[in-house]
Amino acid sequence: MPDVARSVLDEAWGRIPHTRETSDDPGSFTQKRIERVITLLVGPACLVLGVQAFIAAFGPSDEAPGWHLSLVVGVFVPLVAMVVACAVNRFARVFSGLFAVLFMVALALWPVATSGGQAPSPTENPWIFYLINVATVATVVAFPLPLQVAWTVAAPLLFGVVRLLQAGGRPEFLLPVALDVSFALLLGSVLVTLTWMYRSIAANVDETRARAVASYAAAAATAATEHERVAVAALMHDSVLGALLAAERAATPRERTLAVSMAREALTRLANAEKDALEGSDEPMDAMALADDIEASARDLGAELTVTRRVQEGTPRVPGRVARALVLAAMQAVANAVQHAEARALSVEVTGSAEPGGVLIRVRDAGRGFDVNAIPADRLGIRGSIIARVTAVGGRSMVDSSPAGTTVTLEWESGDRW
Known part of the structure; x- marks a missing residue:
């Protein structure tokens, strides 16, 4: 039952609240939210550190003339693009990766850029130092874990x-540089470790949820299969029992023909029990063709009747599955009229309306009638073959019986769900 399992899985997933990030894949429900949270946190954090570095860049510069502006533009423009991309959740990975790479390029060029510039002070760090961990955080958004670790180690050491x-x-520079490098390594390691931990937790949560939903789907599919088997078995029992009773009570040629037809239908149902009960073409058909099918099926039951047609122009075509269900339900009503009312005053009327748009079928007989509410629960001729069958395709049915006769009404509207 792969289709049943899939439909139940979709139903279970549909019970979980969705957003744009998580509406497609139930296997990444938490992971996508964690990624969005990380992206939202990276933007403000990088903005704070970036402002600090930007302010420091306007102070005394270590770079040689001509290098300062180029480095500032080459680093801060990608940084601003990354912050904006993280805030709007568009191209965050692209711009974060671009900033991380350009920062390392600028850091590698630092000795060349500062050659011939002012002598550095061991107690004052250059503006580029404040962006080391910004580059580390950028890799958390842009790169997989191995590259994150590589950037976390390489950026401070390169500095x-x-x-x-x-x-x-x-x-005199050895101790201050060692402290700066150690601080950047520790802070970068903490940031990478925290994001790795939250992502791992999210992945475990998603995996557990997926297993739970799959288990629910399997259990529900099994239950649906068993329920379907019970329903099919009950319907088969009712068909076979009805055929046997008709054969036992047959006294006229018409009754014998009806009994043979009922037995043939029961055998056909048994042979196709594992198939779709509504198999066949799904090509829509008009109301006139529907009436023709009812006449032809009635002849197979030994009942010669002419279906009265009242079909307006513009009547919508009936979907194939709906048409088959209506014909089968109508033939069950005809069979009941032949069997229990000896087909007295048997008539079938098909009405098609353009507004609101639909088809109505009435099967009447002048038998002695019966009490609809007194039908035993295990008798599925009316409940299963008429009411349930029409309801299953989005139609409506009504059985009205009295001592003056019985009328079975089947109705389908084009706006109904089928």
């Missing part, structure tokens, strides 16, 4: 190397 090269390896 330490280029800072010592800028200072010419003077001993």
